[in-house]
Amino acid sequence: METPAAQPKKIVYSGIQPSGTLTIGNYIGALRNFNRFPDDEYQCLYSVVDMHAITVRQDAAALRKRCLDLAAIYIAAGLDPKKNIIYCQSHVSGHAELAWILNCFTYMGELNRMTQFKDKSAKHADNINAGLFTYPVLMAADILLFNTSVVPIGADQKQHLELARDIAQRFNGIYGDVFTVPEGKFGKVGTRVMSLQEPTRKMSKSDPEDTYIALLDPPDVIRRKIKRAVTDSDAEIRFDPANKPGVSNLLSIIAALTDTTVEEAAAELAGQGYGKLKERVTDVVISTLEPLQAEHKRLMADKGYVQGILDENAEIANHMATRMLRKVQRKVGFADRGRK
Numbered sequence: 001m002e003t004p005a006a007q008p009k010k011i012v013y014s015g016i017q018p019s020g021t022l023t024i025g026n027y028i029g030a031l032r033n034f035n036r037f038p039d040d041e042y043q044c045l046y047s048v049v050d051m052h053a054i055t056v057r058q059d060a061a062a063l064r065k066r067c068l069d070l071a072a073i074y075i076a077a078g079l080d081p082k083k084n085i086i087y088c089q090s091h092v093s094g095h096a097e098l099a100w101i102l103n104c105f106t107y108m109g110e111l112n113r114m115t116q117f118k119d120k121s122a123k124h125a126d127n128i129n130a131g132l133f134t135y136p137v138l139m140a141a142d143i144l145l146f147n148t149s150v151v152p153i154g155a156d157q158k159q160h161l162e163l164a165r166d167i168a169q170r171f172n173g174i175y176g177d178v179f180t181v182p183e184g185k186f187g188k189v190g191t192r193v194m195s196l197q198e199p200t201r202k203m204s205k206s207d208p209e210d211t212y213i214a215l216l217d218p219p220d221v222i223r224r225k226i227k228r229a230v231t232d233s234d235a236e237i238r239f240d241p242a243n244k245p246g247v248s249n250l251l252s253i254i255a256a257l258t259d260t261t262v263e264e265a266a267a268e269l270a271g272q273g274y275g276k277l278k279e280r281v282t283d284v285v286i287s288t289l290e291p292l293q294a295e296h297k298r299l300m301a302d303k304g305y306v307q308g309i310l311d312e313n314a315e316i317a318n319h320m321a322t323r324m325l326r327k328v329q330r331k332v333g334f335a336d337r338g339r340k
């Protein structure tokens with residue numbers, strides 16, 4: 001009997017910007033979901049998206065250091081570098097090359113509607129650059145470059161993913177089935193972790209220190225930040241984001257990190273004060289981050305090892321990207337390359 005041909009693995013792609021110290025929001029919304037794909041079915045690529053990071057002005061030395069640091073965080077969070085392709089976006093020139101082509105298949109009106117552009121333009125009014133505007137096209141290129149099927153991301157990136165799907169469908173409509181149309185994969189809870197100080201706004205790594213919990217914050221800092229987190233004045237522990245955004249945010253963090261529901265997290269604390277709620281969040285966050293921090297420290301003591309992983313994986317990613325890029329270039333009619 002003939003053995004059936006092995007199915008090609010589905011591609012999973014995601015990236016995080018080395019634009020600051022990663023927060024518990026990045027962890028809950030994205031990073032912790034990265035290793036939920038069995039490796040017999042999926043090939044996962046996780047990129048340090050340094051090209052996205054420069055849409056906001058960065059200190060060059062700090063950015064370079066954070067790239068290595070983020071790669072170490074990926075590994076410390078449990079991503080096996082032998083099974084997952086962990087690499088730096090800027091090491092694979094196909095990202096930029098495909099982004100240019102996709103720019104020509106994206107409308108200004110679509111980019112004008114992107115809420116992240118509006119938010120970031122307001123935050124960085126002195127530097128509203130074209131890269132910030134076309135950021136979603138580069139993100140579409142990141143994803144489509146590898147024929148990605150699944151993109152694990154937080155809710156704030158939903159709109160960008162929708163655009164990537166629209167661009168893929170538009171391109172396929174003209175040239176045939178070139179791109180896989182990707183699906184987003186969102187966690188059940190904590191897809192949008194909110195700022196500790198302004199719980200109606202998303203927690204962001206480039207906001208002031210006291211608004212977020214950084215993955216590498218020591219326990220005493222975590223304790224202090226959570227103690228100061230904004231709640232409300234009625235002292236009832238209940239999940240109600242519209243009326244109790246601060247308390248609801250803390251309940252979501254507990255639920256996400258303990259794999260329970262917000263209702264279960266609230267029930268466990270029923271009748272207790274906000275002091276107890278904050279103690280519970282603190283314990284859960286510290287016990288989640290302690291092993292990650294220890295592993296990160298161990299990895300950063302051997303930067304050569306982390307750099308080696310980035311170098312090796314850039315080669316693999318380049319190989320995969322070039323295959324796709326050549327196909328797209330041919331479809332749009334770029335000149336043939338002489339074969340030697």
Ligand code: AQP
Binds near residue numbers: 018
């Ligand atoms: N607060 C959040 N809650 C849930 N998920 C979040 N993500 C970011 N913030 C939250 C998810 O983390 C992944 C990586 O995000 P990114 O670094 O590429 O960009 P971002 O969404 O703009 O994240 P930040 O922390 O807000 O960065 P800055 O401050 O540089 O803009 C994404 O999957 C995102 O959804």
